[in-house]
Amino acid sequence: MKKKLVKHVTASFKEQFNAAPEYIFLSPGRINIIGEHVDYNDGFVLPAAINKYVCFAVSKNSDGKVNLFAKDLNESYSFDMDNNLKPADQMWANFFLGVAHEIKQRGLASKGVNIAFSSTIPMGAGLSSSAAVECGFAYALNSIYNLGLSKEDIALIGQKSEHTFVGVNCGIMDQFASVFGKKSKVIKLDCNTLEYEYHKADFKEYMLVLLDSKVKHTHLTSGYNDRRNEVEKGIAILKQHYPGVKTFRDLNEDKVHTVKDQLGDVIYRRCLFVVREIQRVLDAVAALEKQDFAGLGQLMYATHNGLSKNYEVSCEEIDFLVDAVRADETVLGARMMGGGFGGCSINLVKKDAADALIARVAKEYKEKFNIKLEAYKVKVAKGTSLYTS
Structure with a gap:
């Protein structure tokens, strides 16, 4: 299923940008085993990343623009990293705009990219496709332009962009789980301090x-x-x-x-x-x-x-x-x-x-x-x- 998604997004990128992508990134959705409505009540949560993904095909470009193609919606959106970024009418673009804005706020110089993306995370099912988009984009920019962001920085950038550009006052759990997930491990996360520990989640039969x-x-x-x-x-x-x-x-x-x-x-x-x-x-x-x-x-x-x-x-x-x-x-x-x-x-x-x-x-x-x-x-x-x- 993962390979099929990668193939699908790679083909979509080639169609849009007339070249093969330089990089492929996968950013997962998440579940929460237990610990509901306690992230804003000083509690602990027990999330995990899952094998449903937003896949990004990415290449650098030289014109300083972020050119996006949302395969599942068959929609495009472009913006210039140097411009004063503001929320857009196309709701899905705000996940990218918000992340770019947060990276700029930190004084980091990120140049242009071409991106095609598609998702196997079901929309509206509560599996945090939005956090996967935010964190995947931040992770991609950090990787290809060596921005020096830690995993925690990436999660916090995703959360802040959702607050400011999407208008959802979410907790940190979704972004944290998407970035910090490990195979066969759940994360016990302290939502106050962001201290975390992994616990084995092999459910046997x-x-x-x-x-x-x-x-x-x-x-x-x-x-x-x-x-x-x-x-x-x-x-x-x-x-x-x-x-x-x-x-x-x-x-x-x-x-x-x-x-x-x-x-x-x-x-x-x-x-x-x-x-x-x-x-x-x-x-x-x-x-x-x-x-x-x-x-x-x-x-x-x-x-x-x-x-x-x-x-x-x-x-x-x-x-x-x-x-x-x-x-x-x-x-x-x-x-x-x-x-x-x-x-x-x-x-x-x-x-x-x-x-x-x-x-x-x-x-x-x-x-x-x-x-x-x-x-x-x-x-x-x-x-x-x-x-x-």
């Missing part, structure tokens, strides 16, 4: 299957902002009661229970989810270290229950997909993945049962919602890199 609901409800942005406001109010009240508390990490369930009346029902449930989820990430790391995949699966189900009932960011379709596998003995765990209100469920499934499971759930989902389910079998892969055949 099990595999990860994503079930894409193909829905994205409009509450995502408003719901996300509401949750941020609710937990900010919650932590402020908790700090008044517990002067030593600085972040949600300093709390436990008992402390949240004690202040339930002052928090009120909604904020209490939001805070309870956050405290439990921070602990679940630590428990998940311990389960992976022991290769206790059944234990990991139970944590995934617990996360989904919390996201659905306490944090209230799931939706009917995703709840259906998780409930559809709960009683299946070939599935160890499942949960909603990502911001919520649609997107994918992530499932830990016995390898030899995956096809039958996908067929069953797809049939039930079609009958219930009249939506064609998409399924993606994914492997934990290495991060953004130069492709060598």
Whole structure:
């Protein structure tokens, strides 16, 4: 599949620019095993890069322009690195413009490039195709023009460009996972300090299957902002009661229970989810270290229950997909993945049962919602890199 993508993008580059590309770069999408909605709540996350990619065919040019061709959209866009860069009407171009702007802000001189790109990361499925584009472009410029950026710099440039040129106030997890990913490893990332450690993610006779609901409800942005406001109010009240508390990490369930009346029902449930989820990430790391995949699966189900009932960011379709596998003995765990209100469920499934499971759930989902389910079998892969055949 990777070779097919590279071949496809190389041919597209030749067609557009009448020459073979000098370089091929691959930048992966990502999953998050556990640790949802805690990146902005002082928690830990457990992401990994996956074997779905944005592929860039790249050559230097001498005119100082960045000439882009988006194969999947059949659209082109060009800009001059020396110009004052501003967001464009073509939304996809802003991922590149934002990165170029951030590189210029750092006082780095990057010359022109010709780029054709295409992706196997499903759009709108919550697998961070945007972070893959940003980090892939920054990585390519850094590599071919020796800009001296570290991997952390590249992740931060991607995040900042999304804030400023795309208008999404995202955390650092997506970009970090895309750049720092390693084959068969998950990353335990501290979203505050960017300290990280790798843990083995060889699931033996099990595999990860994503079930894409193909829905994205409009509450995502408003719901996300509401949750941020609710937990900010919650932590402020908790700090008044517990002067030593600085972040949600300093709390436990008992402390949240004690202040339930002052928090009120909604904020209490939001805070309870956050405290439990921070602990679940630590428990998940311990389960992976022991290769206790059944234990990991139970944590995934617990996360989904919390996201659905306490944090209230799931939706009917995703709840259906998780409930559809709960009683299946070939599935160890499942949960909603990502911001919520649609997107994918992530499932830990016995390898030899995956096809039958996908067929069953797809049939039930079609009958219930009249939506064609998409399924993606994914492997934990290495991060953004130069492709060598």
